[in-house]
Amino acid sequence: MALPSSMKTLLQASRDFTALISTTSPLPTPSHPSDVLVRVHATAPCAGELFWVVNFPDVIPASKELVPCQDLAGTVVSAPPDSGFAPGDRVYCRINAERAGAARDYALARVDELAKIPEGLSWVEAAATPLSALTAWQALFVQGPLDKAGLDKNNLQARRANGYVRVLVTGAAGGVGSWVVQLAALAGAKAVVAVCGPDKKEAVQQLGATEVINYRDTTIENWVAVGPEARECDLVIDMIGGKTLAGCWSAVRAGGSLISVNTPPDVVKPAGLDKELAKSLFFIVEPLGSNLIEIGELIKTGKAKPTIDSVWEFDDFEKAFERLESGHAKGKIVIKVSEEA
Numbered sequence: 001m002a003l004p005s006s007m008k009t010l011l012q013a014s015r016d017f018t019a020l021i022s023t024t025s026p027l028p029t030p031s032h033p034s035d036v037l038v039r040v041h042a043t044a045p046c047a048g049e050l051f052w053v054v055n056f057p058d059v060i061p062a063s064k065e066l067v068p069c070q071d072l073a074g075t076v077v078s079a080p081p082d083s084g085f086a087p088g089d090r091v092y093c094r095i096n097a098e099r100a101g102a103a104r105d106y107a108l109a110r111v112d113e114l115a116k117i118p119e120g121l122s123w124v125e126a127a128a129t130p131l132s133a134l135t136a137w138q139a140l141f142v143q144g145p146l147d148k149a150g151l152d153k154n155n156l157q158a159r160r161a162n163g164y165v166r167v168l169v170t171g172a173a174g175g176v177g178s179w180v181v182q183l184a185a186l187a188g189a190k191a192v193v194a195v196c197g198p199d200k201k202e203a204v205q206q207l208g209a210t211e212v213i214n215y216r217d218t219t220i221e222n223w224v225a226v227g228p229e230a231r232e233c234d235l236v237i238d239m240i241g242g243k244t245l246a247g248c249w250s251a252v253r254a255g256g257s258l259i260s261v262n263t264p265p266d267v268v269k270p271a272g273l274d275k276e277l278a279k280s281l282f283f284i285v286e287p288l289g290s291n292l293i294e295i296g297e298l299i300k301t302g303k304a305k306p307t308i309d310s311v312w313e314f315d316d317f318e319k320a321f322e323r324l325e326s327g328h329a330k331g332k333i334v335i336k337v338s339e340e341a
């Protein structure tokens with residue numbers, strides 16, 4: 001198939017400003033041995049991503065072409081021989097934030113980032129999945145103590161071990177949080193405590209939350225104080241940072257794990273708190289296709305699914321980012337790139 005010579009593209013116009021412009025640019029050319037050229041059908045932005053270039057200069061190289069939206073769902077145009085991918089394959093992935101994103105008609109992903117889209121998942125659903133599901137997967141099963149083997153209901157040993165783990169998650173109805181709730185429940189955690197606003201209670205319960213804290217009614221500290229022995233958790237996963245993360249220190253039991261994907265927990269540790277944890281850490285998601293294959297199995301068998309807040313036309317990218325940065329999304333915000341999406 002003949003490729004066009006230029007394509008529509010979103011660009012962060014300057015490293016100093018978060019404003020985006022819609023423009024045209026030449027198609028990207030594979031230059032790395034594992035580059036796969038993909039025709040993009042749908043993509044999804046991540047909360048706060050337009051600030052990364054300023055906030056994470058060590059992660060985002062000066063040479064990055066500032067195309068936003070690292071989540072990709074599309075069709076392979078060309079792939080290295082023996083890569084396991086061929087033209088026409090329906091694929092999805094998280095493109096490493098070091099490289100240009102997928103808010104354009106064609107994008108480059110690396111072989112080890114990609115996975116084939118599970119049957120039955122639409123372009124929009126596929127674009128909603130990679131970053132959020134990967135972050136939740138790695139928070140629970142790589143950084144956290146839950147055993148992914150417990151996702152198999154027949155693995156009684158793993159499920160018995162997971163059955164001792166109480167999990168609490170903030171931002172529970174957002175993109176990442178909605179996956180944390182589902183995966184923790186599926187893996188057989190003892191309890192899944194979801195911290196969210198009042199309008200999201202039902203949604204998180206449907207995903208598997210066993211207890212819900214309405215953060216507009218009470219603080220995490222006050223909720224725990226009612227009965228610390230029963231309410232403290234073994235694993236606390238935070239999306240929000242600030243006062244919410246500070247409050248998470250009261251929710252994690254001594255010897256437990258406190259993980260944030262927003263801010264290093266020690267930065268907001270309450271002064272004078274004498275509590276030793278097994279782990280308190282911030283991590284950046286690894287864009288691994290191998291994890292996406294495992295997540296895809298859960299999707300294929302109907303055990304898990306992405307939660308979608310809203311779907312936007314490409315030209316409405318400003319509205320999509322406004323909705324995202326409102327901080328109140330119920331799942332992922334997806335931008336359609338091609339007519340097929």
Ligand SMILES: NC(=O)c1ccc[n+]([C@@H]2O[C@H](COP(=O)([O-])OP(=O)(O)OC[C@H]3O[C@@H](n4cnc5c(N)ncnc54)[C@H](OP(=O)(O)O)[C@@H]3O)[C@@H](O)[C@H]2O)c1
Pocket residue numbers: 046047048049131132135170171172173174175176177195196197198199200215239240244260261262283284285324327328329330331332
């Ligand atoms: N480190 C990494 O690798 C990594 C990876 C992915 C994401 N992240 C970061 O993780 C964060 C979450 O991302 P996301 O995509 O899940 O965000 P999102 O989809 O925008 O979710 C935001 C959610 O947070 C809830 N919320 C807001 N304030 C809250 C509070 N005080 N307590 C509890 N819930 C609250 C909102 O619900 P209400 O409407 O009810 O307020 C909303 O559902 C972002 O900061 C993002 O940059 C980091």
